[in-house]
Amino acid sequence: MRSFSRRSLLATTTAAVAVALVPGVAAAALPSVAATARDYEKDGPHQPVKAAGDSAHTLYYPADLASSTAKHPVLIWGNGTGATVDQYELLFTHLATWGYVVAAANTGQSGSGIEMLDGAKYLIAENSRQGSVFQDRIDTGQIAAAGHSQGGGGAIAAGADPLVKTTIPIMPGPQGTVGALHGPAFFVSGQADIIVPALYVRARFDACDQVPAVYGQLRSATHFLQGDTRYRLVGAITAWLQYHLAGDQAAKSVFYGPNPGLQQDTAAWSDFARNSRADSA
Secondary structure (H helix, E strand, O other): OOOOOOOHHHHHHHHHHHHHHOOOOOHHHOOOOOOOHHHHHOOOOOOEEEEEOOOOEEEEEEOOOOOOOOOEEEEEEEOOOOOOHHHHHHHHHHHHHOOOEEEEEOOOOOOOOHHHHHHHHHHHHHHHOOOOOOOOOEEEEEEEEEEEOHHHHHHHHHOOOOOOOEEEEEOOOOOOOHHHOOOOEEEEEEOOOOOOOHHHHHHHHHOOOOOOEEEEEEOOOOOOOOOOHHHHHHHHHHHHHHHHHHOOHHHHHHHOOOOOHHHHOOOOEEEEEEOHHHHOO
């Protein structure tokens, strides 16, 4: 598996500069209705930190985590086949600016979901460990699983676990069973993806009828999320998490309601669908 974005390694070395240059936007400052995913491409109010977790995970979190009293939601992540955490760092540092703690599994073989769930279990243990920077700072009831390609399949596998509240499979492989998901799911495909074709991702979405599920197809996106397609994805992921883990009602309007923002943004999204459970959400 190649890179999440061809310039994501550049983002790795410039993340701190980018955060300083882009104005932070808190959720409360966003529109109350008709928000779009692009509103969530802007960095949040926190500075991001990258650190080693246990030997199997890399962590990203807000720099002011230890000095605040807030509890922070969690994203556990699975890389694509043969990919590394650094290749997705653009997403992880962005989420840290919005107040999320990310546990990314240090493996290019994350299809079982086990490595991802181990990241959640590590943070839950750290939440209770005396002296940990994460002590009493993890919202253990607000955990999402996401991943790309094989990691997207791994996210589906991890999403069957009661620890996981919501799931974001991005161009997912065949791993996991969508019928075992117990929380809302956001399936993402690429219009120009020939590795995991959009029709395959759509079929996995169509099979997920027991929970609210949303499908988005990124216009012109290849499997490696070239150009600006990676920013469109980062914004959509942030909006999904903001609603499902942080209760941001503006973010809800990106996916739900009579005229969702993602459906309106036809320049970025070439297809959009919801199942009946999401229609009534």
